[in-house]
Amino acid sequence: MTNVRHHGTGPWHVGTEAVAAMAKEEKVLAANRAAFHNYHISDKYEAGIVLTGTEVKSAMDGRVQLKEAYISVREGEAWLFNAHISPYSHGNRENHDPLRTRKLLLHKREISRLDEATAKQGMTLVPTQLYLKNGRIKIEVGIARGKKMYDKREAELKRTVERETRAQLKERNR
Numbered sequence: 001m002t003n004v005r006h007h008g009t010g011p012w013h014v015g016t017e018a019v020a021a022m023a024k025e026e027k028v029l030a031a032n033r034a035a036f037h038n039y040h041i042s043d044k045y046e047a048g049i050v051l052t053g054t055e056v057k058s059a060m061d062g063r064v065q066l067k068e069a070y071i072s073v074r075e076g077e078a079w080l081f082n083a084h085i086s087p088y089s090h091g092n093r094e095n096h097d098p099l100r101t102r103k104l105l106l107h108k109r110e111i112s113r114l115d116e117a118t119a120k121q122g123m124t125l126v127p128t129q130l131y132l133k134n135g136r137i138k139i140e141v142g143i144a145r146g147k148k149m150y151d152k153r154e155a156e157l158k159r160t161v162e163r164e165t166r167a168q169l170k171e172r173n174r
Contacts, residue, residue: 039144048105
């Protein structure tokens with residue numbers, strides 16, 4: 001950091017540029033790559049998540065699996081189901097249940113938009129990634145429509161063609 005100043009014995013002072021750079025830092029703890037394979041993601045929302053202490057420590061270690069997780073709106077609240085957060089290795093008898101249902105923290109109008117998308121448009125809510133932002137664990141909620149089998153094949157073919165093209169260009173540039 002370039003804008004850190006220290007004046008004698010008092011506290012450290014950090015310049016505004018350094019604070020802005022630190023605020024933008026995000027560390028991805030877990031990504032749901034299967035969601036992008038199985039769904040067309042149209043909109044994304046950032047939500048807080050209610051976790052216990054051992055869940056936070058385990059998530060910080062990256063011991064989270066979002067592959068089969070989904071989100072549902074029930075009684076005006078958003079809930080995360082089937083997200084597997086492994087028990088903390090140094091936890092005691094107070095360790096958490098790995099598959100417990102977890103509450104998501106969103107504004108009321110965001111919850112109503114998510115509920116409307118699932119009810120009226122037949123969309124699905126899937127977690128796309130779990131990340132650390134400003135010292136807090138956040139989850140990205142995607143509004144998704146399921147892909148048909150031919151869509152998956154088409155996307156796989158497109159990826160294969162791009163991969164082969166990159167390899168050929170790399171070989172040509174040598």
